[in-house]
Amino acid sequence: MDSFVPSEVEGRFSNSVPAPVDFARNERAEEDALALYIHWPFCVSKCPYCDFNSHVRTSVDQALWQEALLADLAYEARMEPDRKVGSIFFGGGTPSLMPPETVARLIEAAERHWGFAPDIEITLEANPSSVEAARFADLAAAGVNRVSLGxxxxxDDALRFLGRAHGVTEGLAALETAQGEFRRVSFDLIYALPEQSEAQWQAQLARALSFGTGHLSLYQLTIEPGTRFAALAAKGALPVTDPDHAAALYELTQAMTDAAGLPAYEISNHARPGEESRHNLAYWRYQNYLGIGPGAHGRRGGCATQRHRKPENWLSALQRNGHGVVDEVPIDSDSAAVEALLMGLRLREGIESDRIEWLGNAPFDTLVDTRVVGRLIDQGLMDRQQGRLRVTAAGMLLLDAILAEIVR
Known part of the structure; x- marks a missing residue:
């Protein structure tokens, strides 16, 4: 890796970078390649259900943003210098609005700083507009090999309700283009919309499964605080789906995706074996990852990192400090164990008891209420075999309640 701030980020973002802090390291996570997250915060419009760190701006200085992201990347390379990168994820916002040249330069810089693990996964989130789909060939040439299509x-009525700018025809044309340009493709669908029937969702999901895509992210609509939907719901202007009906739709989803060979490997994510998102698995398996760009989170060197959320504040921090970090907090063993448990139990594979003990530096039964776990196993909601604890398919419907019960 470069032992100094490289020439491409000299200038307004060339402040010197402090030496790495010597936190206790997660030895098991160190055996795995790093995951790198790059946040592009801009969208053409804000969807009414979205609580992500996304912003609408009349114009974006693309040269400035390329320089700034490269500077933030260089800082993380100094802080975590000695491991290969196994996955890169461009998230947002709408990263398909990034110039392909910026994507290419970030990928090139990451490879120069760290080196890439064999068969690296490089994902970019994209909106299915025809303008953005026209960039897919250039993004593939830049090094992106997996796209996640929104x-x-x-x-069409549902898309209008969700505030989306594209229609079904445009979206499916973008999917066809993506499947021609990228080795791996995923797309998102939102279900359990107000007044959506089982028959409607069954027909829509059957159509989605017919496209042969190797990965689907299938999310139930949730009303998130601070969104336009939350304001409408508070006034009684937005009906909320009945929980029993939502549960029936979830069970239908599991049955149909299992039958199609795309089982859920995480509560909302389905894939053919071998096409799981390696980047997101790094989060859920509690491995180290780096986050750059406005609002990005990271976990490295025994420390949780967070960037400034507002784009302008992030840029100002880079001008002052050479990085966009607003907070770096050491992770204590109790927090590490609990976080690993909460995230790992979202996965069908579950968690290894001895890893939770290792992270928490304490016996498993002091971290988890094993009496409650035993009861949940008897009820068929959890399963424990060969040192691995997992939530069963039936238990996933009650995952939030299960997690609240078992964590001491």
Missing amino acids: LQSLD
């Missing part, structure tokens, strides 16, 4: 629905 279709969100295969129903």
